[in-house]
C-alpha cells in the first residue's frame with residue numbers, strides 16, 4: 235500500500251484498515267504463524283527526512299514456544315506503536331504495508347514461552363528447564379557439612 239509523501243498534509247494523515255496475513259509471506263516452518271488479518275490505526279506525519287507513524291497494531295498469531303516447541307496462540311497488541319522511516323533523497327512514496335509487516339515481526343517476543351502468554355497453560359517442558367532465578371537461590375552443599383552426608387545415608 236503505497237502512500238505519496240506529497241499527499242501527507244502538515245496536520246498528518248490518519249489511516250485505519252487491515253492487511254491480510256499473506257503480507258508476511260513466511261515459510262511454512264517459520265517460528266511465526268500469522269493467523270488472520272492484522273489491523274492498524276496510523277497517524278502519519280511527513281518531515282524533511284523522516285516519516286513518523288503513531289497508532290496501534292493488532293493481529294492474531296501463533297508463535298512457537300522456545301521451550302516445548304509447540305505453537306500457541308498469541309494476540310499481538312501494540313497499543314503504543316510508533317515507527318520512523320528515514321527517507322532516501324528523492325524518495326516520493328512509502329509502503330505502509332511493508333512498514334507494518336516489519337514492525338509486527340520486530341514487536342513479537344523473541345524466544346517466547348507458551349505459559350507466559352496463556353494463563354491456563356503450563357508449558358509441558360517447563361520442568362526440563364531450570365529457572366535462572368531459582369538456581370541462584372540454591373546454595374552449593376557445604377563441603378564440610380557432615381549432616382548433608384548423613385541425610386543422604388538415610389535415603390539409601
Ligand SMILES: [Zn+2]
Nearest residue numbers: 299302348357
Ligand atoms: Zn511451551
